[in-house]
Amino acid sequence: MRRSAFTALVCAGLVLASQVLFAPAAAAVTSVFGFGSSYVGPAMDDWKGAAKTKGLPVDYTPTNSPDGIGRYGLRTADFGGTEAEVSSLEAAGVGGQPTRERGFQYVPDVAGATAVMYNVSDASGRHVDYLHLNAGTIGRIFSGDITRWSDPAITATNGGKPLPDQPIRLVVRSGNSGTTALFYDYIAHAAPGPYATFMQRSGMGKFLPDTRPINLEGAGIAGYNMQFLANSSQIAEFIGGQQWTIGYDEFAYAKLYGVQSVWVQNASGNWVQPYAENIAAALRGAHLRPDLSQELSGVYANGDPKTYPISAYSYVMAPCNPAPDRDTCRSGYTEQGKTETMSGFLDHIACQGQLNMAAIGFSPLPPNLSQEMMNSVSRLTGQPPKQLNAGNCANPTFHGGLGAGSSSPPDPFIALGGVDKLTKGGNGGESKKDTTGGPAASSSSQNAGVATASATGDNDEDLANGGSKDWRAAEPAAYDSGGFGGFGAWAALVLFVAIITPLVVRGIARRVSRR
Incomplete structure (x- = not known):
């Protein structure tokens, strides 16, 4: 025996x-092609360049989020880049059913922010590099309620001296745009009254109250001084070259083209710009649904003094094999080589790909969401997910930081008399209360030029963008691996x-x- x-x-x-x-x-790696979000375009440029040095043939064309979702559904793209969701496209009546039929998973790939970019001069002709706007004023400007740079609401938060009496020219995205949807979601919360009027006047009232517009063009917006441009690069370049303009664009493009970004007042009363530390603080207020799609009302109202309130995640949309935690999954790629390429690409994005994000205008993923990228690879391949830690992942959030370039510069109003003069409009009176739907300035803003430490408590277990490492259990999916x-x-x-x-x-x- x-x-x-x-x-x-x-x-x-x-x-x-x-x-x-x-x-x-x-299987030998096979080329994969992605289309979609221009919001994530600069990050994709960084990732795909590094991936090619690793022998991973990946290409990506920034168009817009709805286009990426649509191409993915029609199988003319291997993956999509998006901030919009399939459900939002269906609600807006622009399709999405082929994508739902193909099956997909949302995979957060980086945290970003929409900058309010501008080009104005003061009465002496000096280029303004200090523009401060509270949430309600931003909402009123982009709802057409404020139309001139000399408006008292703008004067009140910029030292009390009015800017020249010039018409405001809004620079917005033409066609369908996930960035438009993100930005006008913020507008709806920042100035609900002017926003509702804007939607009704433009013929888009059917979207109220729950669905945000993804396309401002051709909606019957009479009398609005709007410039429509096709993509983020065009918007940044146009604003940089044309005075009296203001628009919305991903912060990475503001950095890339050297365009000024507004200092935005957050819910705590502080004034912030969209640097990585401010994006990371903001997204602790994000609510991520079980499929990892985002609900951002908690970001807009986040009381952390560092919060930049117009922050959001960008997503890769990719297929996956049937998995118990994703009811939208149908099947993976029909070519094993594409699975090899996409798996390697997602692995790169999760760790090494996050190293340079703060420097180019984004914020790296927190550890829990980098692990979600590994879980997404697992759902694609059917193999147990790689478990990330500080020893095997270069993402700076695993090492207690956000990377080079993450810190915001000091508030320029410190040199112009401080935030006290800013919030009182230069007249020595009481702080001006925002009556347009945005947050009122709080007393904490009176002594805060550079935002102070996070009220939520920064530590190694609560690093960035979406909560602590315990936000969602990163348990491997249960797969049958041949016994x-x-x-x-x-x-x-x-x-x-x-x-x-x-x-x-x-x-x-x-x-x-x-x-």
Whole structure:
């Protein structure tokens, strides 16, 4: 019986070894193509360039989020980049059903912010680089309620001296745009009264109250001084070259084109710009649904003094094989080579790809969402997910920081008399209360030029963008891996060798002693 058991174990080991050693090689990587969000365009440029140096042929064309979702559904794109959701497209009547039929998973890839970019001069002709606007004033400007730069609401938060009496020219996205949807979601919360009037006047009242417009063009907006441009690069370049303009665009484009960004008043009364530390603080207020899509009302109202309130996640949309925690999944790529390429690309984005994000205008993912990228790879391949930690992931949030370039510059109004003069409009009176639907200035803003430490308590367990590491259990999905209980074949072989070696040695020793 001992010999039979020994022989059976040896045979089983030989079979297992042959399966491992002579298994077919991994499929050669195949090119994958993505389309969609221009919001994430600068980050995608960084990622795809690095991926190609690793032998991963990935390309991405920034168009707009609805286009990325649509192409993905029609299978003319292997993956999409988006801030919009399939449900929001369906609610707006612009499709989404093919995407739902194909099946998808949302994968957060980076945190970003929409900058309010501008180009104005003061009465002496000096270029303004200090423009401060509270939430309600921003909402009224982009709802057409404030139309001139000399408006008292703008004067009140910029030292009390009016800007020249010039018409405001709004620069907005043409066509469907996820950035438009994100920005006007903020407007709806910042100035609900002017926003509702704007929607009714423009013929878009049917979207009220729950759905935000993804397209401002051709909606019958009579009398509005609007410039429509096709993409984020065009918007940034246009604002940089044209005075009396103001528009919305991803902060990375403001940095790329050297365009000024507004200092926005947040719910705590502080004035902030969209640097990584402010984006990270804001997104602790984000509510992420089970499919990881985002609900941002908590971001707009976040009381953390560092919060930049127009912050959001961007997403990769990719297929996945049937998985217990994703009811939208249908199947993965039909070509194994595309699975290899996309898996490697997502692995790069999750860790090394986050290193440079703060420097180019984004904020890196927190550890829990980097792990979600690994879980998404698992849902695609059917293999247990790689578990990330500080030892195997270069993402700076695993190491207690956000990376180079994450800190906001000091508020320029410090040199112009301080925030006290700013909030009192330069007249020595009481702080002006925002009556347009945005947050009123709080007393904390009177002594805050650079935002103070987070009220929520920054620590190693609560780093950034979406809560603590415990926000969502990063448990591996349960997959049937051929009877090995979740182990890969190499791990099973090592386990077999560890069990069988003492038996082999003991058997040899007995034979020698008998002889």
